Amino acid sequence: MERPDESLIIDADLRQxxxxxxxxxxxxxxxxxxxxxxIAAQEARxxxxxxxxxxxxxxxxxxxxxxxxxxxIESDGPSPSNLRYxxxxxxxxxxxxxxxxxxxYEFERKQGRMAVVVEAGKLRAPDGSRVQQPVxxxxxxxxxxxxxxxxxxxxxxxxxxxxxxLTAFMRELGFEKRGGERGNIKPFKEQLQALxxxxxxxxxxxxxxxxxxxxxxxxxxxLWMSDNPDQKSLWPSTVTFSQEFYQSLKDHALPIDVxxxxxxxNSARKLDLLFWLNYRLHSMKTQLVLDWKPLxxxxxxxxxxxxxxxxxxxxxxxxxxxxxPKLPVKLTERGLILENADPEVLSIPKRLPKK
Numbered sequence: 001m002e003r004p005d006e007s008l009i010i011d012a013d014l015r016q017x018x019x020x021x022x023x024x025x026x027x028x029x030x031x032x033x034x035x036x037x038x039i040a041a042q043e044a045r046x047x048x049x050x051x052x053x054x055x056x057x058x059x060x061x062x063x064x065x066x067x068x069x070x071x072x073i074e075s076d077g078p079s080p081s082n083l084r085y086x087x088x089x090x091x092x093x094x095x096x097x098x099x100x101x102x103x104x105y106e107f108e109r110k111q112g113r114m115a116v117v118v119e120a121g122k123l124r125a126p127d128g129s130r131v132q133q134p135v136x137x138x139x140x141x142x143x144x145x146x147x148x149x150x151x152x153x154x155x156x157x158x159x160x161x162x163x164x165x166l167t168a169f170m171r172e173l174g175f176e177k178r179g180g181e182r183g184n185i186k187p188f189k190e191q192l193q194a195l196x197x198x199x200x201x202x203x204x205x206x207x208x209x210x211x212x213x214x215x216x217x218x219x220x221x222x223l224w225m226s227d228n229p230d231q232k233s234l235w236p237s238t239v240t241f242s243q244e245f246y247q248s249l250k251d252h253a254l255p256i257d258v259x260x261x262x263x264x265x266n267s268a269r270k271l272d273l274l275f276w277l278n279y280r281l282h283s284m285k286t287q288l289v290l291d292w293k294p295l296x297x298x299x300x301x302x303x304x305x306x307x308x309x310x311x312x313x314x315x316x317x318x319x320x321x322x323x324x325p326k327l328p329v330k331l332t333e334r335g336l337i338l339e340n341a342d343p344e345v346l347s348i349p350k351r352l353p354k355k
Contacts, residue, residue: 004035011045014038062266062319065174069263070323078349082259084150086142087245088252089116089202091275096137097268097301107135111276111298114204121197121216133197139268140191143173145217146261148239153253158219158246163237172258173265196221196239202248215244254279257347263323269299270316274346277320277329281343291335 009018021034052071056064093109093116100107105120122130147169151160166188170176175184196218203212219242241249256278264270276298280288296309299316303309314331321327324346328339344350 004032004039006035008039009035009042011042014042063322066263066319066322069259070325073257073259073323073347078257078344078347080349082257082347083255083349084146084258084261085153085249085253086146086149086256086275087202087249088254088279089114089204089248090142090145091254091272091279092116093298094268094272094275095141096135099137100135105132105135109298111294113206115202117201117203119199119201120194121199123193123197133194136191136194136198137268138191139265139271140188141195142268142271143169143261143265144188144192144195146256148241149249149253152241152246152249158241158243160239160241161237162239173262175265192221200245213244213248215242217241217245219243254282255343255348260323260347264319267316269301269312270319273299273316274320277327277338278343278346278348280338281341281346282348284338284340286340288338289335290338295335 006018009015018035018038021031021038024031056067059067092111092114095116095118096107100120106117108115108117118135120133120135122132125131144166147166148160148162151165152158170184170188175188199214199216201212201214203210205211218239220238220240221236254275256275260274261271264274292306292310295313296303296306299313300309303312310331313336317329317331317336321329326341326345328341328345330337342350
């Protein structure tokens with residue numbers, strides 16, 4: 001019988017097994033049998049990879065992105081290195097999903113006994129004029145805040161070095177930097193400017209007492225940089241959180257897996273739903289049931305009809321569960337049911353690093 005070709009064994013773990021079998025004190029025949037077994041295992045992996053790639057080819061770009069993220073998460077598991085952070089109040093009461101109508105410069109969202117009010121502001125342009133900014137909206141300000149909040153938590157500083165880190169973060173989420181009117185730099189920059197100009201009021205109450213943080217997220221930021229991706233000044237060199245926002249962030253930072261941000265980076269509603277489910281899993285002790293009416297108040301921006309909103313929520317839950325299949329959430333005629341579970345179902349490690 002022809003000797004098996006050891007070069008067909010490629011994967012590192014299988015090569016390790018090959019060397020282990022080589023060093024065992026047994027006969028040549030038994031070693032060659034083990035080599036053939038390892039070659040068969042390698043061929044099975046190649047076949048599985050081919051099936052996987054074929055299934056990806058049949059998917060839409062967003063389906064493919066979610067499938068790849070799920071595969072990576074299941075392969076690598078939860079890790080502190082993959083954690084990013086978001087202020088828990090913004091995880092519960094998010095920003096608007098779409099640009100507010102012309103002339104509207106205030107947005108409020110309530111959830112339970114917590115509320116966030118965001119007021120648009122103005123920025124000074126290079127020519128000295130003050131330019132009205134919109135209320136931050138869509139997925140991009142959520143992603144920007146997650147990045148800046150993470151840098152602040154990691155470095156224990158209200159001042160964040162942005163110039164290099166934000167470009168790297170965009171790339172990590174699948175946004176390659178492109179300038180021009182239709183590039184992705186301009187919309188990110190517009191939302192960064194909207195965040196720099198806005199004022200946020202974060203409130204909580206319990207029937208007897210109430211507390212409010214009223215602050216601009218950023219104390220200082222230099223804006224109006226170039227949109228040309230070939231220039232280094234794409235972003236400000238630094239951004240400084242206001243002391244009020246920074247202190248509140250340190251006290252109420254919610255961990256998020258960056259791979260989940262990548263999976264849903266194009267949908268503000270899915271990001272909000274993911275943040276909210278994450279927050280609930282960290283805080284709840286028993287089953288949570290939420291009726292359709294409060295669900296629509298929180299996640300139903302743009303939906304006048306409950307039937308249309310229910311259909312959208314069903315799609316959003318299905319997409320999130322396609323990445324996190326162990327997430328114990330379902331929709332019923334009454335509303336949403338979330339069973340108590342460890343945040344590991346969203347790839348959050350049990351033991352978080354000290355902040």
